[in-house]
Amino acid sequence: MFITRFAPSPTGLLHLGHAFSAMLAHDMARAAGGTFLLRIDDLDQGRCRPEWEARIFYDLAWLGLDWPEPVLRQSTRLPRYRAALQSLWERGLLYPCTCTRADIRAAASAPQEGAPLHGPDGLIYPGTCRPAAPPTGTMPMGSALRLDMGRTLETLDNPLSFKEQDALITLGDLTGTIGDIVLARRDMGASYHLSVVLDDADQKITHVIRGEDLLAATSIHVLLQHLLGLPTPAYHHHRLIRDERGRRLAKRDDARAIATYRAEGATPQSIRAMLGL
Ligand code: GLU
Numbered sequence: 001m002f003i004t005r006f007a008p009s010p011t012g013l014l015h016l017g018h019a020f021s022a023m024l025a026h027d028m029a030r031a032a033g034g035t036f037l038l039r040i041d042d043l044d045q046g047r048c049r050p051e052w053e054a055r056i057f058y059d060l061a062w063l064g065l066d067w068p069e070p071v072l073r074q075s076t077r078l079p080r081y082r083a084a085l086q087s088l089w090e091r092g093l094l095y096p097c098t099c100t101r102a103d104i105r106a107a108a109s110a111p112q113e114g115a116p117l118h119g120p121d122g123l124i125y126p127g128t129c130r131p132a133a134p135p136t137g138t139m140p141m142g143s144a145l146r147l148d149m150g151r152t153l154e155t156l157d158n159p160l161s162f163k164e165q166d167a168l169i170t171l172g173d174l175t176g177t178i179g180d181i182v183l184a185r186r187d188m189g190a191s192y193h194l195s196v197v198l199d200d201a202d203q204k205i206t207h208v209i210r211g212e213d214l215l216a217a218t219s220i221h222v223l224l225q226h227l228l229g230l231p232t233p234a235y236h237h238h239r240l241i242r243d244e245r246g247r248r249l250a251k252r253d254d255a256r257a258i259a260t261y262r263a264e265g266a267t268p269q270s271i272r273a274m275l276g277l
Contacts, residue, residue: 002034004207006060007196009041010052012251014059014258017211017241020275024238025209026065027277037203038067043074043188043195059258064268072203074195081190084198084228085145085183092134093152093227094183096143099128117176120216124179145184149175152227162222163234164215171219178220193220201230212237213248241275 006022008014014022029036038060042048060067088094099107107126108116117124130148139145153174161170183194200208200221208218215237225232240248249256261271 001204001206002029002032003037003203003205004029004034004209005037005039005200005203005205007039007041007199008056009044009047010049010056011044011047012052013254014056015241015249015251015253015256016258016261016271016275017249017256019059019063019258019271020241020277021209021211021238022060022065023063023272023275023277028207028209028236034206036065036067037205038065038071039199039203040071040073040075041192041196043190043192045075046187048075055259059262062262062268063258063271072199074199077195077199078189080198080202081184081195084194085190086139088147088183088227089139089145091155093148093155094139094145095129095131095135095148095180096140097125097129097146097180097182098143099125103128117179119178119181120220121178121181124176125181127180130180142186143184144182144186146180147183149178149180152223156223156226160222160226162218162232164218165236171222174219174223178216178223181220193217193224197221197224197228197230200233201225201228205233207236208233209236209238211240213240 004025006025008018026036040053040056042053085094104123104125107113107128108123110126113126125146129146134148134151159170161168163169181193182191185191218235218237222232224230242248243253243256254260258271
């Protein structure tokens with residue numbers, strides 16, 4: 001069984017990096033006689049737009065990809081995400097956090113803290129709002145919720161590991177490298193890490209194929225899978241497509257947009273060749 005997915009956020013035009021990721025996943029699924037799913041990561045409703053989503057469908061179909069309909073949209077899954085948060089809350093593993101980014105910057109750079117440490121989500125949270133004992137009572141709606149990493153690791157068998165292509169990667173001490181990550185953002189009801197893990201499990205994804213910029217996030221995802229009793233898929237983190245100055249492409253790089261290449265006369269075949277596929 002081989003089920004993989006491409007999960008873009010409709011916040012801008014897809015660029016060559018997305019084309020590479022989507023075509024690689026599609027090719028691998030096809031070679032394995034498996035399934036390629038398209039999923040729309042539109043949790044951040046403040047930034048997602050239906051126009052961008054329509055252009056994602058158009059660009060991917062133009063590249064020659066196909067996928068079963070209907071596609072899953074994260075915006076329809078908030079009750080599922082809330083239920084998972086509720087179970088973690090009841091296990092005493094979450095706490096509300098009211099810190100702003102500026103608060104975290106200030107606390108993390110206080111002289112007694114040493115050099116600020118960075119994790120996959122930016123600065124490692126210095127623990128300002130972390131309670132000494134797990135909070136009791138009703139889980140607050142509308143506030144950010146963090147995972148108490150120290151307490152979480154005590155509840156799990158260590159060490160955790162996952163399969164990256166053919167290698168087994170063991171997770172180290174996640175309190176030092178990742179810290180208390182946000183599982184519910186105040187404005188969104190969940191976070192990328194929580195939603196992606198639940199979506200992958202519910203869609204029975206067996207292989208996650210995505211850029212190597214997400215390798216550090218995979219440690220978080222594997223941890224959450226263990227915590228929530230979900231299977232861990234096999235991971236394949238592919239090389240990133242960079243511009244001539246070596247920078248990773250971003251959605252703002254309209255010059256690298258698939259639509260721009262198409263307007264200039266590129267074909268799906270020439271894009272494949274450009275990407276070394
Ligand atoms: N929406 C995420 C992104 O575009 C998906 C990442 C993933 O494949 O897990 O970065």
